[in-house]
Amino acid sequence: MIRKYVYGEPFDTEAVTEKTEISGGMPSHGEICTEDGFSFTLEMDEEDIVYGLGEANRGLNKRGYCYVSNCSDDPNHTEDKRSLYAAHNFIVISGKENFGLFFDYPAKITFDIGYTKCDVLKVSCETADLNLYVIEGENAYDIVKQFRGMIGRSYIPPKFAFGFGQSRWGYTTKEDFRKVAEGYRSNQIPLDMIYMDIDYMESYKDFTLNQENFPDFPEFVREMKDQGIRLVPIIDAGVKVEEGYSVYEEGVRNNYFCKREDGSDFVAAVWPGDTHFPDVLNADARKWFGDHYRDLINQGIEGFWNDMNEPAIFYSREGMEELKEIIRKYAEEEIETIPVWELGAAVEGVANNPEDYKRFYHNVNGKKIRHDKVHNLFGYNMTRAAGEAFERIDPDRRFLMFSRSSYVGMHRYGGIWTGDNKSWWSHILLNLKMMPSLNMCGFLYTGADLGGFGADATRDLVLRWLALGVFTPLMRNHSALGTREQECYQFGNTDDFRGIIETRYRLVPYLYSEYMKAALNNDLYFKPLAFVYPEDDFAVRVEDQMMIGNEMMIAPVYTQNAKGRYVYLPERMKFVKFTKDNQFTEEVLEKGHHYVEIALNEVPLFIREGKCIPVAKTAQNVESLDTANLELLGFDGAEYELYEDDGVHKDYENPENYRTLKK
DSSP, rough: EEEEEESOOOOOOOOOOSSOBBSSSSSSSSSETTTTTTEEEOOOOOTTTEEEEEEEOOOOOOHHHHHEOOOOOOOOOTTOOOOEEEEEEEEEOOOOOOOEEEEOOSSSEEEEESSSSEEEEEEEESSSOOOEEEEOOOHHHHHHHHHHHHHOOOOOOOGGSSSSSETTTTOOHHHHHHHHHHHHHHHHOOOOOOEEEEGSSTTOOOOOOOOOTTTHHHHHHHHTTTOOOOOOEEEOOEEEOOOHHHHHHHHHHHBBBBBBBTTTTTOOTTTTEEEEEEEESSSSHHHHHTTTTTHTTTTHHHOEEEESSSOSSEHHHHHHHHHHHHHHHHSSOSSSSOHHHHHHHHHTTTTOOOTTSOOOHHHHHHHHGGGGGHHHHHHHHHHHHHHHHHHHHHSOOOOOOEESSETTTTGHHHHEOOOOBSSSSHHHHHHHHHHHHHHTOOOOOOEEEOSBBBSSSOOHHHOOOOOOOOHHHEEEOOOOTTOOOOTTTTOOHHHHHHHHHHHHHHHHHHHHHHHHHHHHHHHOOOEEHHHHOTTTTHHTTSSSEEEEETEEEEEESSSSTTTTEEEEESSSSSEHHHHHHHOEEEEEEEEEEEEEEOTTOOEEEEEEOEEHHHHHOOSSSSGOOSHHHHHHHOTTOEEEEEEESSSOOOOOOOOOGGGEEEO
8 A cells, every 4th residue: 555645745746656645644653853944753673674675785674874865986995984875765564564755855965874873763854845655565565566557657668678797997099999899709608889088989978979080970880780789879978168169068058957046057067077957857858858869879879878977077167166166265374284184175075066066956847846856867867858759760669878877767768887896796695685685676787897996806806796697687888997807808717707608698588578567567686585585584695695586696705715615505505506518506505504616607596495497598689599499497387477578679568588497
């Protein structure tokens, strides 16, 4: 059951698609206070588990820390960070009572979940202008499915997006991309996509190409497609201020950019230098910006990734003037001791300064809205601009789209990647724990930068991370300029990398089928063990093993130098290890605790008793997979209902998409 409570004058985020009648009175759970802002306070039972918050730090169970939904451009994802790139304000309390809470509030909101007081959950925000949805159900899983139905169907990508992708900030010329393609194809490592970071553009200008490096871009796109590889360019949030640049001139002429209070276009420095932000909360501006994706689609592009859309600000003119004044004071005045910490904080604080988000406005239905009041909606609406444009450009075709910043509602238009992680072992585990939380908030097409974006990767870390990435819908190796090159052919003994990537392609029929069932049925692709085994007290507390679909459990290795790991089986399962050369081993293990050995070049998974999964022979890209002749792994006598469509169009409801396979 879903109840909606309205406080003040909420901004319509359009996160919810299902009409819900407004309830009178107060929620039956917790206490509401609307004096001096808004707060919801709940005394938690000792055994309560709190799920949700999507892209958030720490564990699957969110108890014991404080989280702030405030979309932030912060590449250092250490345990103390309270805000990451996204704002997903949905939580589920699971215990003696089971209920979910969605705080539909587009500005900064704090979730203190047993941090200040260990048994108290407190959700607070600056103004009492929000919609609160209270969802009651039989258990956490039921509540999540109700919420998913309330917010609309999750984004469905084209099938090629389930292949492996290679990316790196720094690929600049045709030869750079050809070198990557050659590195994979010559080593027979499957590959479907090469991503284009900002260096493909002319002076970092959206929807442009460096003509010196790409004089005939459509021909180069065809060259890559002839090898079974698609190019996927990045689009940033800021539009460069430059006379003669058509996107800039159109935006200025039609008032499509965010404004200062005095009506002038707000200026923020990002990669191109001075930029304006498209006012994507304005329907006309959103249509205009979205239609520009056609500029690259017309040249053969079938997918994009949206970046810097918190929006990130390196500095504003106002912020830089304030910094100069501070530096000038210390430079010109005679001071015995310069307060270096204060000075350092001032320099560091010029980027993504909260004051800058108060300096520009959106025009929403003729009303001027200060940005900080709706800050968490920018990335959502930038990606919505693209999604709505795709419907106009080619309504029957699916396009690949994922974003760095997001809010609930964006899940209908694209997926997300989890941003600028590091080549740290702890980030493999963080990647794993985020996946079901993101699914709970509607984001199914998700993944992390495999191998880590920042810092220097090691061979063993990349192999272990890829073995987890085999199971994430978005499987992409991405790294930063200046870090160690980490393409799969860079580390020697390439057979090990080939075997892991080949395992992904062998599993695509199952992974794609389970993804589609989850999307079409408002279900989860990744599930905590607690959702499948709610009566098993040990399984309920496991956070480093996850269920995928209805047949499979995964338990990746995430520590260096480990020869294997301990796993808990909530039921009898078949333990399968994929190795190189299309080989695998299988062994039935009884319910309980086990130590399993897993070599660096192996991909482990567990198949539930009475179940089976389809696997294909490997191929160099998704389109080359033979799905007519599938092998079934698992238990004899089991059946599997396979979903398969053409992977391109949107004929999702066709009963011919389903067929039953028997082992």
